[in-house]
Structures are given as C-alpha cells and as structure tokens.
Amino acid sequence: MKIWNSFIFSIIFMANISAQNTIIVGTYTNSDKCTSGGIYIFDFDENTYDYNLKFHTENVINPSFVSLSPDKKFLFSVNEDGDKSTVTSFSIDETDGKLIKKDQKKTQGEDPAFLISDEENVITANYSGGSIDVFKRYVDGKLSDVFQNIKFEGVGLNPKRQEKSHIHQVQFSPDHQYVLATDLGLDKIYVFKYNKIDEKVLEKAGEFDAKKGSGPRHIAFDKTGKLIYLVQELSGDLSVLSFNEGKIELIQEETLLSRKVRFNFRAADIHLSNNERFVYVTNRDDADDITVFKRKKDGTVKKIQQTKTIGRNPRNFTISPNNKLVLIANQDTNRINIFTRDLKTGLLTATGKSIPVCSPVNVIFYEKGK
Numbered sequence: 560m561k562i563w564n565s566f567i568f569s570i571i572f573m574a575n576i577s578a579q580n581t582i583i584v585g586t587y588t589n590s591d592k593c594t595s596g597g598i599y600i601f602d603f604d605e606n607t608y609d610y611n612l613k614f615h616t617e618n619v620i621n622p623s624f625v626s627l628s629p630d631k632k633f634l635f636s637v638n639e640d641g642d643k644s645t646v647t648s649f650s651i652d653e654t655d656g657k658l659i660k661k662d663q664k665k666t667q668g669e670d671p672a673f674l675i676s677d678e679e680n681v682i683t684a685n686y687s688g689g690s691i692d693v694f695k696r697y698v699d700g701k702l703s704d705v706f707q708n709i710k711f712e713g714v715g716l717n718p719k720r721q722e723k724s725h726i727h728q729v730q731f732s733p734d735h736q737y738v739l740a741t742d743l744g745l746d747k748i749y750v751f752k753y754n755k756i757d758e759k760v761l762e763k764a765g766e767f768d769a770k771k772g773s774g775p776r777h778i779a780f781d782k783t784g785k786l787i788y789l790v791q792e793l794s795g796d797l798s799v800l801s802f803n804e805g806k807i808e809l810i811q812e813e814t815l816l817s818r819k820v821r822f823n824f825r826a827a828d829i830h831l832s833n834n835e836r837f838v839y840v841t842n843r844d845d846a847d848d849i850t851v852f853k854r855k856k857d858g859t860v861k862k863i864q865q866t867k868t869i870g871r872n873p874r875n876f877t878i879s880p881n882n883k884l885v886l887i888a889n890q891d892t893n894r895i896n897i898f899t900r901d902l903k904t905g906l907l908t909a910t911g912k913s914i915p916v917c918s919p920v921n922v923i924f925y926e927k928g929k
Contacts, residue, residue, distance in 0.1 A: 581656065584914075584916050587639075590917060600615065614658065622647070635649075635674055644665070644685070645666060661701055664705070668683075668689065672684055680694065684726040727743045727776050739751070775792075776791060779838070790828070790829040795816045795846075829841075832905060841874070847868055849907065876888060887922075893915060893917050
C-alpha cells in the first residue's frame with residue numbers, strides 16, 4: 560500500500576511540476592488609460608491559472624509582437640514607432656526570468672507588426688512601411704543593420720485601409736524553403752524562396768491574389784506544409800489554401816460572421832490546435848469573439864463555435880503547452896483572458912480568470928529548457 564501511495568504521489572507531483580510554465584507578453588506602451596513598460600514575463604500554472612509577475616522591461620517602446628528564437632536562447636521584439644521603428648533582441652536569463660538587452664536596430668519601414676527568425680536571420684513585416692526587412696542574426700544575439708529590404712507599391716480597394724501596401728505578417732513554410740508575406744493593403748500573399756545564407760536571402764517566387772478588399776492578415780500552415788489557413792481582416796473570411804512548390808490556390812472560403820453584419824469588425828489572429836483537428840480565429844471591434852472551426856480530413860473546415868472573448872479588442876492568442884487552455888490578449892480591457900479547451904471537441908469555455916496587463920497584444924509560452 561505504501562508503495563502504491565508513493566506511486567500516486569509521484570504522479571501528482573510530476574503533474575504539478577509540468578503545469579508550471581512561463582508566459583511572455585508584448586504590449587503597446589502608448590495607451591492613455593494605463594502604463595506599460597513593454598514586455599512582461601509571468602510564471603503561470605496551467606492547472607490552477609495562478610500567475611506571478613517575474614519581470615518587465617522599462618521604456619521599451621511598443622513591443623507589440625515578440626518571438627522566441629528556435630533555440631529559445633533569445634527573444635526578438637518589434638518596436639512600432641513610426642519612422643523611428645526598431646527591432647530589439649534580448650537574451651533570456653532562466654535563473655531569474657529576466658531579459659537582457661543584446662541589440663537594437665532600426666527598420667527600413669515604419670511600424671513592424673510581426674517577425675520570424677532562425678539561426679541565420681531575423682525577418683520583419685513592416686506594416687505602415689509596406690516592406691520586409693532581413694537582418695542577419697549573430698550567435699551572441701546581436702543583429703546586423705538591414706541586410707535586405709523589399710518594398711511594395713500599389714493601392715487597394717478600400718480607400719481608408721488600403722491606400723498603400725501594408726505587410727502584416729511573414730511566415731516560414733514548414734520545410735523552411737519559403738517565406739510567405741501577407742499584404743493587407745494590396746490583397747496579396749507574396750511567396751519568396753528562402754536562401755538563408757545567400758546575398759539575396761528572399762527571392763520572389765510568386766504571389767497569390769486574395770479577394771479584393773479582403774485584407775489578408777495572418778496565415779497558419781498545417782504541419783505538412785501543403786495547406787494554408789488565411790484570416791482576412793477586412794472581409795472577415797477564413798480561407799483554406801493549397802500550397803505546392805511555391806504556388807497557392809484557393810480551396811475554400813468561410814465567413815467568421817454568423818449573419819449579415821451591420822457592425823464593425825476586424826479579424827485578427829489564427830492558430831491550429833497541436834493535433835490540427837481545429838482552427839481558431841479572433842475577431843475584434845463589435846464582434847470581440849473567437850471562432851472555432853473543425854478541420855475535416857481533406858483540410859477544409861466547418862464552423863462549430865463562436866464565443867465572446869469576455870474582453871475588448873482581442874488580438875493575438877496562444878494555446879498552452881498542455882493544449883487545455885487558450886489565452887487571449889484583449890488589448891482594450893487590459894487583460895489576458897483564460898479559456899479552457901476541450902481536447903476532444905475543441906470547444907472553448909471561459910474560466911472567468913485573467914491576467915492583468917496594460918494593453919496586451921501578443922502572448923506566447925516559454926517552456927524552460929525546451
């Protein structure tokens with residue numbers, strides 16, 4: 560009996576240990592309703608939802624998107640600041656949870672909104688600048704000046720939101736052979752061949768024309784790299800696209816909207832569940848909800864749930880390492896709201912629990928030692 564009790568205790572103890580994680584939050588620091596120092600790091604328990612603020616930066620301007628390097632040694636952030644915009648690199652001190660600034664470089668394009676990295680490069684999507692920047696990444700976490708800059712010209716259908724190019728996201732294909740960029744302003748997805756150590760890191764290989772006025776914002780690949788899920792900010796659509804040797808074709812288009820809409824909305828972020836059975840998409844303004852789609856065997860989707868995020872202006876969100884939680888950054892209510900996620904059905908349920916942060920935009924998990 561003692562042996563059995565010890566065994567049970569060990570299982571419970573290990574479960575509790577594995578529930579301990581770290582979350583990193585990127586914010587806007589220009590809010591007139593609260594004060595943010597920039598990037599926030601919390602200890603977070605996936606079982607109890609308890610959190611503890613371990614560290615925050617000071618005077619880091621609008622780090623609205625943060626991303627870990629693949630080796631988890633460094634954190635990179637954009638700094639949206641008009642023509643003074645930069646990208647910043649930090650090392651992570653696991654012993655005390657602090658960030659140590661390593662470098663900061665100016666972008667050749669205003670208001671970077673997204674970035675990706677590997678062991679060779681950091682690549683930014685400059686929203687207001689309508690451009691992409693490539694920075695060389697060094698082993699110590701420092702960055703080169705802009706190594707390659709690609710700028711886009713044109714006008715879209717919507718005169719208020721598409722007066723010029725607005726690059727909103729860059730994303731590696733799963734095989735790392737391509738980089739894709741969404742242009743909200745010109746209703747396009749650009750496809751670049753990725754040559755990580757060449758003089759021309761990004762070499763344009765093609766482009767996909769989305770529906771006019773739709774505003775492509777974020778994409779998510781499936782693990783095979785053959786399917787892309789695209790959320791379109793201005794039309795409120797989710798598109799399923801095929802991807803084959805750099806070529807994109809439309810397979811399906813579904814709306815996030817449950818009826819003929821007479822209110823304001825702006826679709827935001829998109830992620831697939833770890834087992835790829837479900838797709839999740841946030842939508843802002845009067846919608847302020849998250850939609851769940853069930854993914855069929857052929858990759859097409861069916862809407863199965865739409866629920867309020869219990870907060871205003873839901874931006875980026877993340878699925879927890881145990882796959883049981885979804886954390887949503889609600890920018891205008893200064894909260895990261897916590898939802899449980901049913902592993903079988905994919906459905907979300909509000910817990911009523913949240914983490915207070917001023918003007919959160921981006922939230923990611925950081926698993927120590929992984």
